[in-house]
Amino acid sequence: MSNPEQLRFSKEHEWLSHAEDGVATVGITEHAANALGDVVFVQLPEVGEDVTAGETCGELESTKSVSDLYSPASGEVTEVNQDVVDDPALVNSAPLEGGWLFKVKVSELPDDLLTADEYATFASGA
Amino acid sequence: MTDPSATRTTALDATHRALGATMTDFAGWDMPLRYGSEREEHLAVRSAAGLFDLSHMGEITLTGPQAAQLLDFALVGNLSKLAVGRARYTMLCDEDGGILDDLIVYRLDDQEYLVVANAANAQTVLDALRERQDGFGAEVRDDREGYALIAVQGPAAAGILKQLTAFDVDGLRYYAGERDMVADKPALIARTGYTGEDGFELFVAPEDAVAVWEALTAAGEDAGLVPCGLSCRDTLRLEAGMPLYGHELSTSLTPFDAGLGRIVKFEKATNEGRFVGRDALAAAARKAEDAPPRKLVxxxxxxxxxxxxxxxxxASDxxxxxxxxxxxxxxxxxxxIAMAYVDAAVAAPGTEGVAVDIRGSHEPYEVVALPFYKRG
Structure with missing residues (x-):
């Protein structure tokens, strides 16, 4: 999942890996991590929970604020990243790798996910 | 869209951008929020030193034979008793005793004071001082454009500053300020700050700000000095239990409500003891004694x-x-951690069953005395 070219992005600044076996990994983008500042607490959905694309499924606390976590896809949560729960700073240091948040067995992908290039343009505010 | 021309930048703006700072609007100023990790900036100030641009703060100069009397009348403190070269934390209140701003006042000379106001309140303070100056032989001068303010804070601050000045840094007491040279530039060197650490605030001419900043950066390199943004300034002052206007202080609170009644001086040597807000503050002082309002914990x-x-x-119910x-x-x-105004019944440190309603979930919290952190 380290190659951003293969990821898809939501306008809520989550990324989603390509789901070959139907399970995709979800995290927040580097842009979002930088905007948040140091993340100190993450609340993730639970394994087995159904999440819905575009709806909140957790939250991220940083020094200055708390932000909702939105799921970029619909489906059932199959795994959460316990490392990031124990050490939320991973979201800042490695948002696309060790700072991933949860995995979801995708039942439905929204049709408005962005490519890396499209997201870069979107995130730059253009 | 807000009008971009309305946002003000400091003399160090290009320096911040070159350092890759994340900028934020603060009281109409484009200020560095953080350069990297605000947590690491915070810890650097606690263990080594941090460098801050505080040029958004509002400076007002008072001069004249009755500058001292004017400040005694306009503010809650006893500024005529302030020795030359010393500084004091004080407040500007309205007639009802409500806090209009909290201030640091430096006495630069017998007939010269520097008032430093919060950026968001600087105009209010300037207007109030001008309204209150009638009949006093004193000039009130808006000096906001006259200064850049650079702070170096942390246990290594004194050692860093000493490399750049012949001034007796060690001889400067806490809450004192004197004019001298730093990096060959004229500066008011003040031993003040808002971090809970030893440190200095340097008032310099805006055109000298970059040179002083860069000299401090170079002098502090070995000691671990890092540039610090407003985000860590806020967590540093919070740990140190220092109030922030707009949070712990407001026009709807008196200094007594904020637990800072000790800075209100009813016995003043000038103006027969009269000062703006006196009657309301006397009532607030009695109320604080008889029926204490909520307490800051x-x-x-x-x-x-x-x-x-x-x-x-x-509470638990x-x-x-x-x-x-x-x-x-x-x-x-x-x-x-948090600061909060709470009912007297639950204000004692160790009170059981206190929680904060965090978006619907009652999370247990321990009541403690302030500050959270005191330097060793």
Whole structure:
């Protein structure tokens, strides 16, 4: 999942890996991590929970604020990243790798996910 | 869209951008929020030193034979008794005793004072001083454009500053300020700050700001000096239990409500003891004695969710007993902390069953005395 070219992005600044076996990994983008500042607490959905694309499924606390976590896809949560729960700073240091948040067995992908290039343009505010 | 021309930049703007700072609007100023990790900036100030651009702060100069009398009349403190070369924390209140701003006042000379106001309140302070100056032989001068303000804060600050000045840095007491040279530039060197650490605030001409900043950066390199943004300034002052206007202080509170009644001096040597807000403040002082209002306390989390300004403080039966004014994850304590105004009944340190309503979930918090952090 380290190659951003293969990821898809939501306008809520989550990324989603390509789901070959139907399970995709979800995290927040580097842009979002930088905007948040140091993340100190993450609340993730639970394994087995159904999440819905575009709806909140957790939250991220940083020094200055708390932000909702939105799921970029619909489906059932199959795994959460316990490392990031124990050490939320991973979201800042490695948002696309060790700072991933949860995995979801995708039942439905929204049709408005962005490519890396499209997201870069979107995130730059253009 | 806000008018971009309305945002003001400091003399160090290009320096911040070159350092890759994340900028934020603060009281109409484009200021560095952080350069990298605000947590690391915070910890650098606690263990080594941090460098801050505070040029958004509002400077007002008072001069004249009755400058001291004017300040005694306009502010709650006893500024005519302030020795030349010393500084004092004080407040500007309205007739009702409400806090218009909290200030640091430096006495630069017998007939010259420098008043430093919060950026958001500087115009209010200037207007109030001008309204209150009638009949006093004193000039009130808007000096906001006259200064850049650079702070170097932390246990290594004195050692760093000493490399750049022949001034007797060690001889300068806490809450004192004197004019001398830093990096060959004229500066008011003040031993003040808002971090809970030893440190200095350097008032320099805007055209000298970059040179002084760069000299400090070079002098501090070995000691671990890092540039620091407003984000860590806020967590540093919160750990140190220092109030922030707009959070712990407001026009709807008197200094007594904020637990700072000691800075109100009723016995003044000038103006037959008259000063703006005197009657209301005397009543507030009696009320604080007889029927104490809510008290400002510290709260320390047992969990990891962070309380934010405005969140309700609740008792074990769910009733609201207070409100959070500032909250953040404390880098020093490693857990969330908050300041809150709470009912006297739950204000004692160690009171059981106190919680903060964090978006509907009652998270347990321990009531503690302020500050959270005191330097050793």
């Amino acid at each position: 510290g709260l320390v989390a047992e969990g990891r969710r962070v309380p934010r300004a405005g969140y309700p403080v609740v 769910g009733s609201v007993v207070g409100e959070v004014t500032s909250g953040a994850p404390s880098p020093t304590l490693g857990k969330p």
